Amino acid sequence: xxxxxxxxxxxxxxxxxxxxxxxxxxxxxxxxxxxxxxxxxxxxxxxxxxxxxxxxxxxxxxxxxxxxxxxxxxxxxxxxxxxxxxxxxxxxxxxxxxxxxxxxxxxxxxxxxxxxxxxxxxxxxxxxxxxxxxxxxxxxxxxxxxxxxxxxxxxxxxxxxxxxxxxxxxxxxxxxxxxxxxxxxxxxxxxxxxxxxxxxxxxxxxxxxxxxxxxxxxxxxxxxxxxxxxxxxxxxxxxxxxxxxxxxxxxxxxxxxxxxxxxxxxxxxxxxxxxxxxxxxxxxxxxxxxxxxxxxxxxxxxxxxxxxxxxxxxxxxxxxxxxxxxxxxxxxxxxxxxxxxxxxxxxxxxxxxxxxxxxxxxxxxxxxxxxxxxxxxxxxxxxxxxxxxxxxxxxxxxxxxxxxxx
Numbered sequence: 001x002x003x004x005x006x007x008x009x010x011x012x013x014x015x016x017x018x019x020x021x022x023x024x025x026x027x028x029x030x031x032x033x034x035x036x037x038x039x040x041x042x043x044x045x046x047x048x049x050x051x052x053x054x055x056x057x058x059x060x061x062x063x064x065x066x067x068x069x070x071x072x073x074x075x076x077x078x079x080x081x082x083x084x085x086x087x088x089x090x091x092x093x094x095x096x097x098x099x100x101x102x103x104x105x106x107x108x109x110x111x112x113x114x115x116x117x118x119x120x121x122x123x124x125x126x127x128x129x130x131x132x133x134x135x136x137x138x139x140x141x142x143x144x145x146x147x148x149x150x151x152x153x154x155x156x157x158x159x160x161x162x163x164x165x166x167x168x169x170x171x172x173x174x175x176x177x178x179x180x181x182x183x184x185x186x187x188x189x190x191x192x193x194x195x196x197x198x199x200x201x202x203x204x205x206x207x208x209x210x211x212x213x214x215x216x217x218x219x220x221x222x223x224x225x226x227x228x229x230x231x232x233x234x235x236x237x238x239x240x241x242x243x244x245x246x247x248x249x250x251x252x253x254x255x256x257x258x259x260x261x262x263x264x265x266x267x268x269x270x271x272x273x274x275x276x277x278x279x280x281x282x283x284x285x286x287x288x289x290x291x292x293x294x295x296x297x298x299x300x301x302x303x304x305x306x307x308x309x310x311x312x313x314x315x316x317x318x319x320x321x322x323x324x325x326x327x328x329x330x331x332x333x334x335x336x337x338x339x340x341x342x343x344x345x346x347x348x349x350x351x352x353x354x355x356x357x358x359x360x361x362x363x364x365x366x367x368x369x370x371x372x373x374x375x376x377x378x379x380x381x382x383x384x385x386x387x388x389x390x391x392x393x394x395x396x397x398x399x400x401x402x403x404x405x406x
Contacts, residue, residue, distance in 0.1 A: 025131050028052045028208070034131035043159065043212045046173060048201050052208035053128070058165035058227055059121035062144050065227070066100050068112050068119075069093045075113040079151050079189070082107040088152055090188050109149040109221075114307070116140040117336040120404055122229075126373065129161070129231060134370070135303045135340045138234040145169070145221035145228075152184075153195035153218035159233040161210050162219070164203040167226035169219050171209055172197035177216035192216060203228075236303075248298050249288050259284065296342055300350035304338040315399035318389050324403060325380040333373050334402050341370050352398050362391050375401060 029037045030049035041047045069076035076093030083104030091099075100110075116123040122140055129137075138158060142165070143151075155177060162171065175198045182193040195218055202222065203209060211217055213235060219228065261280060313334070316324075324331060342348040347358040349366045358366045365382045368375070379401075382388045 025128060027054075028128045038131075041210060041212075045212065046199070046215065047210040049208045049210075051206045052163065053206050056163070056165065056206040058142065058229065060115075060119055060142075062166075062225065062227065065112055065115075065142055065144050066095075066097075066110065068115065069095050069110060070097060074118065077111045078103075078108065079111070079149075080104070080108045081148075081150065081152070088184070088186055088189055088191060090186075103146070106147040107149055109143055109145040109151055111141060111143045111151070113141050114139040114336070115142045120332065120335070123332075123335045123373070125163070125229065125231065132233060135338075136233040136235070138232040141230040141232065143226075143228050143230070145226040147221055147224050147226075149226065150218065150220040152189065152191035153216060154190055154192060155214055155216050156211070156232075157213050157237070158235050159210070159213060161208055161231040162203070163208045163229040163231065164205050165227040165229050166205055167224070168202055168204055168222040169226050169228055170200060170202045170222055172200045172218045173211070174198055174216040174218075179214075181216070241302075244302050245289075245295070245298055248302070253288070297348060297355060300340060300342055300348055301353050301355055304340055304350040305353040306336070306338060313399040313402075315396050316402060318383065318393045318396060321396070321401055322380065322383050322389075325376065325383070328376075329403065331375045331379070331401050332404055333369070333375070334399055337398060337400050339370050339398075339400065341366055343367075349395075351395060351400070356395075359391075362388065365392065369395070369400060 025034050026032065028049070030047070030052065032040075032047075037047070068074045070093070072094045074093065076095065078089075078091040078093075078095065078099070080089040080091075080103075081087065083106075116126065116139060122142070125140060126137065136159075145167075153172075153174065172195075174192075174195050176196065177192060184191045184193050195216060197218070201209060259280065261277065263276075267274065316331075321331065337352065339349065339351045341350065341358070343363075347360075347363050347366070349356040349358050349370070365388055368378060368382070372378075383392060
């Protein structure tokens with residue numbers, strides 16, 4: 001295979017017809033292999049890809065996005081830089097239809113979170129990002145902006161791929177911003193007080209900009225009808241991780257466990273905390289906080305906690321799933337479902353915050369459910385076995401597998 005030429009900073013090569021971009025994600029990454037992208041750009045510097053998805057158009061209209069923002073189950077926000085009661089006015093959904101009719105002609109943005117959970121065709125965009133660990137995925141947010149609409153210059157603490165779906169948007173970055181940079185006085189939004197663009201790009205439909213965490217950026221719609229898809233990959237904060245881990249440990253500790261010193265000896269210095277006491281304290285903490293296996297299992301439960309309620313989803317029965325697969329239907333994993341595994345001995349499967357130890361014979365099925373988003377003959381072959389069916393039925397209580405028309 002002929003390799004693509006080395007890119008200039010921030011601009012990858014395009015594979016010409018004589019070159020082969022044979023990895024499914026190489027088109028998305030402008031000819032870069034996933035390995036090269038991760039080594040040179042991921043969490044390091046921005047990457048602009050023209051026509052990352054050639055001819056791309058979002059699979060929902062602006063009116064359909066606004067319709068989602070009217071639903072109480074859907075998280076949505078309106079940000080009005082101008083035309084509100086104060087600069088950068090923030091409103092939370094759900095919204096009445098009349099609210100959209102009353103909006104000014106420019107300088108506002110509608111943002112709808114987790115659109116991939118509600119629109120299967122949007123969720124299918126994630127197939128382009130299958131080279132990244134699924135547990136890192138946060139969601140696909142879609143924004144609609146009137147002319148000059150944006151959310152202000154800011155930083156995010158996660159990796160994001162900004163895919164232009166309709167209209168045009170100008171993106172600017174400021175590499176000089178740091179954690180100490182001052183913010184505007186706003187009760188909810190973290191908008192930078194000063195922003196001096198060091199780079200600028202205008203994106204058209206199909207273009208994509210990757211931004212690493214902490215890089216200040218500012219997107220503004222150039223004309224009406226600007227729709228942008230933000231594919232965000234979360235990075236849990238150290239404080240959140242440690243707090244959650246400590247809370248989990250505390251919940252499992254019985255009140256009967258106490259500090260003990262049956263080997264205590266008389267002291268000549270009662271004001272001193274001696275070395276033996278410190279050794280006992282260190283051992284108590286190490287026993288609860290150090291074991292790798294305990295941390296690994298906790299993280300699996302933590303990272304798969306559901307982010308939203310299931311809203312009384314009625315799971316498909318195993319019999320119905322088999323019948324649909326036998327008719328040649330392709331089923332899909334519920335987009336809001338969170339499941340991951342630890343491949344070891346024991347093999348652990350984590351589903352919606354619950355942990356399952358997986359027997360040897362069930363491990364290929366567990367991997368299939370976690371690694372793939374669509375299911376066909378391969379899942380059917382598992383379900384022809386009674387033992388697999390029984391084990392899968394236990395997991396399907398979480399409504400993991402559903403039809404495309406659900």
